[in-house]
Amino acid sequence: MRIGLLTSGGDCPGLNAVIRGAVLKGVRTHDAEFVGFRYGWRGLVEGDTMHVDRHTVRGIGRQGGTILGSSRTNPFEGEKGGPDNIRKTMSELGVDSIIAIGGEGTLTAARRLADAGINVVGVPKTIDNDLGGTDYSFGFDTAVEIATEAIDRLRTTAESHQRCIVAEVMGRHVGWIALHSGMASGAHAILIPEQPKTIDEICGWVESVRDRGRAPVLVVSEGFKFAGMEDAHSHKGLDAFNRPRLGGISEILAPMIEERTGIESRSQVLGHMQRGGEPSAYDRVLATRLGMAAADSVHQQQWGSMVALRGTEIVSVSIADAVHELNTVPAARYDEAAILFG
Amino acid sequence: MRIGLLTSGGDCPGLNAVIRGAVLKGVRTHDAEFVGFRYGWRGLVEGDTMHVDRHTVRGIGRQGGTILGSSRTNPFEGEKGGPDNIRKTMSELGVDSIIAIGGEGTLTAARRLADAGINVVGVPKTIDNDLGGTDYSFGFDTAVEIATEAIDRLRTTAESHQRCIVAEVMGRHVGWIALHSGMASGAHAILIPEQPKTIDEICGWVESVRDRGRAPVLVVSEGFKFAGMEDAHSHKGLDAFNRPRLGGISEILAPMIEERTGIESRSQVLGHMQRGGEPSAYDRVLATRLGMAAADSVHQQQWGSMVALRGTEIVSVSIADAVHELNTVPAARYDEAAILFG
Amino acid sequence: MRIGLLTSGGDCPGLNAVIRGAVLKGVRTHDAEFVGFRYGWRGLVEGDTMHVDRHTVRGIGRQGGTILGSSRTNPFEGEKGGPDNIRKTMSELGVDSIIAIGGEGTLTAARRLADAGINVVGVPKTIDNDLGGTDYSFGFDTAVEIATEAIDRLRTTAESHQRCIVAEVMGRHVGWIALHSGMASGAHAILIPEQPKTIDEICGWVESVRDRGRAPVLVVSEGFKFAGMEDAHSHKGLDAFNRPRLGGISEILAPMIEERTGIESRSQVLGHMQRGGEPSAYDRVLATRLGMAAADSVHQQQWGSMVALRGTEIVSVSIADAVHELNTVPAARYDEAAILFG
Amino acid sequence: MRIGLLTSGGDCPGLNAVIRGAVLKGVRTHDAEFVGFRYGWRGLVEGDTMHVDRHTVRGIGRQGGTILGSSRTNPFEGEKGGPDNIRKTMSELGVDSIIAIGGEGTLTAARRLADAGINVVGVPKTIDNDLGGTDYSFGFDTAVEIATEAIDRLRTTAESHQRCIVAEVMGRHVGWIALHSGMASGAHAILIPEQPKTIDEICGWVESVRDRGRAPVLVVSEGFKFAGMEDAHSHKGLDAFNRPRLGGISEILAPMIEERTGIESRSQVLGHMQRGGEPSAYDRVLATRLGMAAADSVHQQQWGSMVALRGTEIVSVSIADAVHELNTVPAARYDEAAILFG
Incomplete structure (x- = not known):
């Protein structure tokens, strides 16, 4: 099992903790190997990789940013983009599956790739907390x-x-x-x-x-x-x-x-x-758990799923179900706060 | 409606935010008045009170400690303790109901007082997160x-x-x-x-x-x-x-x-x-919401209940159901973390 | 001895610690009383005061902002401004002397008032560290x-x-x-x-x-x-x-x-x-010491002086000497840092 | 010019910033090379070194601890200790001079080595601020x-x-x-x-x-x-x-x-x-400046000296003069603070 990791979209505290969690869980429990794609989907499309193992992730759970780099590249665009090219690139690199850490665009792309038969699992990432399917997201x-x-x-x-x-x-x-x-x-x-x-x-x-x-x-x-x-x-x-x-x-x-x-x-x-910067303890714990769960999702071949927080549990949900609409602030939550206004 | 507030047991960041939330919600929505009992149940038993209104709670949501003071007094002990004396003291002070903010001991006492016909609502407080019935507690x-x-x-x-x-x-x-x-x-x-x-x-x-x-x-x-x-x-x-x-x-x-x-x-x-010290933003939000919900519980006369966090919602649960056993760390959560050991 | 306190110009972490230091030193050592002028020179010009004693300053050394308020009013302007009016206002309020906490404009005004025979002592305040005569200023x-x-x-x-x-x-x-x-x-x-x-x-x-x-x-x-x-x-x-x-x-x-x-x-x-916000420990110590020294300067009738940091010592210097030119970054300090550029 | 660096004694926030400052200044201005001795004097005595260049010190100014490690080894003790052995080890390693970062014991040892003709410059390090000759020390x-x-x-x-x-x-x-x-x-x-x-x-x-x-x-x-x-x-x-x-x-x-x-x-x-942990901004600036100045002291062959803070300047002082007595709290400073007691 050789898993490709990528982080896509805007920076978010906890990205490195997700990476660390996925790698340590994958290596220790599922005997997996990892490869990092640099700068989001761009690294996958262009085959730009970096070595990632348990030594690479030492101490990074406390650090802001992402050791993999990020970008807003769309994997369906460009000459080397699209499922067929990506499948070929993965094959050349010996990568069986992908953990894609990103926001709505990334997860939607991940779902489309999964629909096209590519082995992808998602981890929701949003500073704004605007993704459905999870109580909160790290960052x-x-x-x-x-x-x-x-x-x-x-x-x-x-x-x-x-x-x-x-x-x-x-x-x-x-x-x-x-x-x-x-x-x-x-x-x-x-x-x-x-x-x-x-x-x-x-x-x-x-x-x-x-x-x-x-x-x-x-x-x-x-x-x-x-x-x-x-x-x-x-x-x-x-x-x-x-x-x-x-x-x-x-x-x-x-x-x-x-x-x-x-x-x-x-x-x-x-x-x-x-x-930017160091994640809070809350986000380090959440991100680590999500990363570990993503490695499990790969092991269980839950392609097209993403990991999510529900109450105190990390669960696996269908990206298609989760991302179809924005997680807006319900009127009741706003009204609750508005009592304190003025 | 005249509500007595008390904080009991060990210090916990967010106590003042609960007090502020309850007072602002009670005053603005339910036309309630408030009185503070000093040093936990001791203030109730001894009729030791302080004035609490919207001016008293200005800016305290950000502060550590409790403006009411705390102690570990048991309301069933001592000459002036027990439901009959407490009912009498409340009557003399014109206090209809009580919001008791505290841990297992406090909530158990609150439930016993509610069983004895006293109008009490609880707010769970524990640094250790050892209370059942709520995903997490403030502090x-x-x-x-x-x-x-x-x-x-x-x-x-x-x-x-x-x-x-x-x-x-x-x-x-x-x-x-x-x-x-x-x-x-x-x-x-x-x-x-x-x-x-x-x-x-x-x-x-x-x-x-x-x-x-x-x-x-x-x-x-x-x-x-x-x-x-x-x-x-x-x-x-x-x-x-x-x-x-x-x-x-x-x-x-x-x-x-x-x-x-x-x-x-x-x-x-x-x-x-x-x-001690200032609560994190997370705890300020949670404590404020719990305090506001406690004022609602009083308004709805849900005696013997406590407010609790479930997922992203604040709900009302029976103290009897919630506090009957410790919220221990499940073996699965420990095993999850243990992957990272060594 | 009845001392008027005022804070003038932009906000600066440590203003409250200066006030607390001056009041506690004045009250305990010099048997002084204090009155606060609200919103800088405006309070002095308009006779807008607030009571300040040792209870008023309880716990404020850790807080940002200034309990006295601030403004950019010039004490030489307006109908009630100028030395003659100010002397009269002080006399009516029974205020013998003034501790003025502020930046270049404030200190220059303080010096001019001192030249006109009004009992003023200055405390240098600048976020930017642009005042001469002191190694560093609080904030x-x-x-x-x-x-x-x-x-x-x-x-x-x-x-x-x-x-x-x-x-x-x-x-x-x-x-x-x-x-x-x-x-x-x-x-x-x-x-x-x-x-x-x-x-x-x-x-x-x-x-x-x-x-x-x-x-x-x-x-x-x-x-x-x-x-x-x-x-x-x-x-x-x-x-x-x-x-x-x-x-x-x-x-x-x-x-x-x-x-x-x-x-x-x-x-x-x-x-x-x-x-804004809480001062660092360094600034709390420096501001407290400057405030205490300002009370001493009043006691010693060092009108037209300001307190200042030199090495590890708090000293008294002439405002006229200190404020005549900006404390700019010396070329040597910039060159030292520039080694690290690129 | 090939300079050996060592950190000795208890941990102190800013050690890495000193190392970074010395290396960048030495490399960029004095065309120096550096070698790190591991775990304080022990590394020097035992010839245990690590490579240190401008890439090694990237980003470390913000980090706590010391990349070189530390210990309480006395360079005059043990079989390989003492000036003659040390001179021989330095010669074998091609190291001309040493920057020793440490407290009283380290600086005293540095002075004794300098007296014995070894090229040593000191950087004072003490959490407690107990060293003479400098207004404050980093950490x-x-x-x-x-x-x-x-x-x-x-x-x-x-x-x-x-x-x-x-x-x-x-x-x-x-x-x-x-x-x-x-x-x-x-x-x-x-x-x-x-x-x-x-x-x-x-x-x-x-x-x-x-x-x-x-x-x-x-x-x-x-x-x-x-x-x-x-x-x-x-x-x-x-x-x-x-x-x-x-x-x-x-x-x-x-x-x-x-x-x-x-x-x-x-x-x-x-x-x-x-x-432990990240140094404050104040300590990062002070430590960086001290490190840079230490590289200058080596360049100027000021053996037996240490760098020090005086007011806003970094100066070079004789270790012998600086370390002969503890930097205790003067009675006047204690009395100043004692006004606030009770």
């Missing part, structure tokens, strides 16, 4: 922790100056990081893609906080959109070169709040910091 | 994170000196903190109460690590016991005053390992650090 | 630590994707935060206001790193300017409304690097996070 | 930061339970870690080797804190001794085997306080955690 806890620490810091400055602070966290399509980091840091409002709000509602929260003599702290997902208006990008206008102006939603929102409420307002885009 | 994630950071630090020193390090974490009856912090820190062996091991097995792991040129890192629960021997305390012998010698199991284990393997070995008891 | 160590942690996180993502990362830290006029956080995080180039560089030099470092197969990490002060060109702002062009486009120097630099080298490049402005 | 800031974080955590638990907590930090002969971490964490008393106190004085502080309704927090150096009594070890009595009982001074002190004041008291030995 999310670290992102929430980093965002929370940053918001805690921003808050004291807001209070010293009686300012409003708008902290922008990751979440293009779903608001999980905002929801959790906002609850954890005691934000006065949380704005997420699933729950468009008008600028009036937002300013209502801000003024209510100000009227109690406090400094308003807002947490906003990058993908938040205003209610009853075109999408957020349309607010950004165009720059001198007729291109959409750069900058996140927080950089639009803060001046709007300042203009309407008269409260000095500042924005802070937390950015890539949320997806 | 556990913080404890694992702190232990993991400490073990990461101890490891580098062990490696500089080619030593074996034995890190002792909390867990008198169950090994969850050791299991998770050990997995997260890449420990070479994890020793927990549920899985007695002989000193020979332990030294086998240590020697295998040493033979690969590395410094062995062991994580041991305070309640670990050797297999085939009397309990750990019997190893401790007696001191000059014929009292059992002080010190944790790691302080017994390290010299035993050194004597048998010849590898210089050091122990470190992580101690109370694991149960 | 700087915390800012460097936060920036370093963030850069460590950004690095792993850069490496996973073979990208160049440009991290922008505070430092409008001096490059100390960039110098120290860049050295601490092992940056491949550090760009500071004192050392203009051409885009060619910068791309030279970037390419040299890439050629060794690594991901270039650059740290840039917000005030960095290109050599041989108009200042950085001129690169920013104008937006659709004919205003300079928003965004930091890193947001200009990253696309320039990408265009010239072909290396995918990302920027991250670390922002206000660097000036 | 100390990290130790203080870790201790402070731990004491912050212990405090909340003490307050929840109205307990007294006695936190024991490193410092066998000098009290710097206790002084700084005690000031930073707002301890109610700091007990250090330089300032013996009676148990009555200590209990006086404890009771004064309790009487204000607070939980007493004491920080004690491991080397603290009671005033007017034999040394602390004599309090420890003997165990069943007629050996001094194990355990730190805090484990003696806590029960004494509890017995005399009636306040429940707990001890916590922070232990080796203080000397």
Whole structure:
């Protein structure tokens, strides 16, 4: 048994712990060998590999990033892409099966390859926690922790100056990081893609906080959109070169709040910091367990499946079932948090 | 509706977040008032209260400890204890119901009081994660994170000196903190109460690590016991005053390992650090949600119930069902981790 | 002896520790009383005060922000400003003397007030470490630590994707935060206001790193300017409304690097996070000592002086001598660091 | 120029940063080559070396421990020890000079070797900050930061339970870690080797804190001794085997306080955690600079010197001058802190 490993898509704390878990479980329990494909599907398509064994994975469970590298290459594109070429490349390299660690695009590609008869197992990876089929995915806890620490810091400055602070966290399509980091840091409002709000509602929260003599702290997902208006990008206008102006939603929102409420307002885009660096203990445990379970899934030939967290258990689910829709924040979870707003 | 709040038993990161969640939810949704009982059941028995309203709980979700104080007082003991006295005290204070935040002892007392007709709802609290009925309890994630950071630090020193390090974490009856912090820190062996091991097995792991040129890192629960021997305390012998010698199991284990393997070995008891200080973002979210749900349980008059985490949901369960047995580490979870040993 | 305390200018970790140090030393050693002026010089000018005693300062040494609030009000402006009005306000409030905690503007104002016969003592406060007369000022160590942690996180993502990362830290006029956080995080180039560089030099470092197969990490002060060109702002062009486009120097630099080298490049402005939140232990100690020494300076009637760190000692220096020029990064310190570039 | 590097004595955060700084400076500026001696002087005496070049030191500035390993071997002892043997070993290995990174013992040995004509330069290393000739040494800031974080955590638990907590930090002969971490964490008393106190004085502080309704927090150096009594070890009595009982001074002190004041008291030995793991940004900068300066000292043939921090500068001083006495806490520094006690 010779298993190919690849990590695809954006960086995520815990990738290395998945790799370590899969390798140690595969080597010790299933007598497997491993090969690493470099830079995601690109390595598979181009046959760009690196040696991976138990020595390679020593101590990496604590490290951010991925020793394999990552990219956003699509395995169905390019001259060497597609199932037939991939099958041939795998055969030449003596690789029987693949563990693909990635987000929605990666898992969808993995499923299509499995449908085409290639032996693939998936491990869900998403900072944003936007994948279905699993309670949480690794990297999310670290992102929430980093965002929370940053918001805690921003808050004291807001209070010293009686300012409003708008902290922008990751979440293009779903608001999980905002929801959790906002609850954890005691934000006065949380704005997420699933729950468009008008600028009036937002300013209502801000003024209510100000009227109690406090400094308003807002947490906003990058993908938040205003209610009853075109999408957020349309607010950004165009720059001198007729291109959409750069900058996140927080950089639009803060001046709007300042203009309407008269409260000095500042924005802070937390950015890539949320997806790099050492994983939290929670994510190290989850990622290690997922990696080990993925090695088991290969051993059991569960092609087209992915490993997932359900309650306290790691289970195997069909990628097709899991990835068909985004894991959005349910209205009940938002309403629960909204009790704390204002 | 006037709700009494109390925190009982050992300190736990997230207690203040529970209090804040319950108060804000109760005040804003259920039009409730709150009163705090000081130092756990003692405050209830003695009628020692403090004012608690939405201003009292400002900003406390981020803080360690409990603004109410805690103690290990048993509400059934003492002159003023027992259901009849408590009912009378509550009546005098105009308190209709109680939210009791505590561990097994507290929840068992809460259930007995509920059986006696007193309106009590419980919130499970345990650093050790030893309570049934809930996937995880707040405080556990913080404890694992702190232990993991400490073990990461101890490891580098062990490696500089080619030593074996034995890190002792909390867990008198169950090994969850050791299991998770050990997995997260890449420990070479994890020793927990549920899985007695002989000193020979332990030294086998240590020697295998040493033979690969590395410094062995062991994580041991305070309640670990050797297999085939009397309990750990019997190893401790007696001191000059014929009292059992002080010190944790790691302080017994390290010299035993050194004597048998010849590898210089050091122990470190992580101690109370694991149960104090700011909660992790995970625990702040979980504790806030549990507190809010407890206010709902009071509103719904679910006496004798406790709030609990199941998957991603907060649910209400019967204390009687939940607390009847310890939440021990299942053998499958230990075996999963043991693949990584040695 | 009744001393007025005020904090002025931007937020800085350690402000509360200065306040606590001054109050405890003043109360316990010099039998002083204290009053807090709210929001910097504004509180003094408007007679807006808060009670401050030893109970007020309990536990605040560990907290970010300032319990007094801050603003950028100039005490010489406005109807109630100027020495005569201030002397009258102080007299009405029974305040004999003032401890003013702030940056260059604040200290210059303090000196002018002292010249006009008002009893003022200064405490230097600057995140940027741009004040003369003191080896380091409190807040700087915390800012460097936060920036370093963030850069460590950004690095792993850069490496996973073979990208160049440009991290922008505070430092409008001096490059100390960039110098120290860049050295601490092992940056491949550090760009500071004192050392203009051409885009060619910068791309030279970037390419040299890439050629060794690594991901270039650059740290840039917000005030960095290109050599041989108009200042950085001129690169920013104008937006659709004919205003300079928003965004930091890193947001200009990253696309320039990408265009010239072909290396995918990302920027991250670390922002206000660097000036909020809990102070590091180093800053707590330094700030506490400075606060205590300021109470001594008042007792010794050293008007127009400020407290300062020299080696391991806290000394008193003339504001006039200390603040006359910026504490820039000496060329020798930059050259020392530059050995590590590329 | 071929320089041997060694790290000797206890682990200390920043050792790897010194190594990296020396190697990069030596290679890039002085065209030097490097060889690592493994496990301190032992590697030199036994000719046990490892290859060290710029690739070896990649990324290690952020890591705890030492890639060279350490031991407490004395280079003047053993068959192969002593200047003549060492000179011969160096000659065989083609090593011209040595950079020895270590504490008092190491530096004294370095000086003796220099006196015997061997080309040695020293870098002072001490967690405890007990070396003369330098304002601070690397590792100390990290130790203080870790201790402070731990004491912050212990405090909340003490307050929840109205307990007294006695936190024991490193410092066998000098009290710097206790002084700084005690000031930073707002301890109610700091007990250090330089300032013996009676148990009555200590209990006086404890009771004064309790009487204000607070939980007493004491920080004690491991080397603290009671005033007017034999040394602390004599309090420890003997165990069943007629050996001094194990355990730190805090484990003696806590029960004494509890017995005399009636306040429940707990001890916590922070232990080796203080000397392992990632260095703080401060220590990374200091250690890197010291390493770079050591390479310069070799280039300038300043045998028998060590590098040192004076104010903001790195200087070269004679080991003989620097190490002749311990860097103890001056009485004035203790008195300054003592204002905050009680």
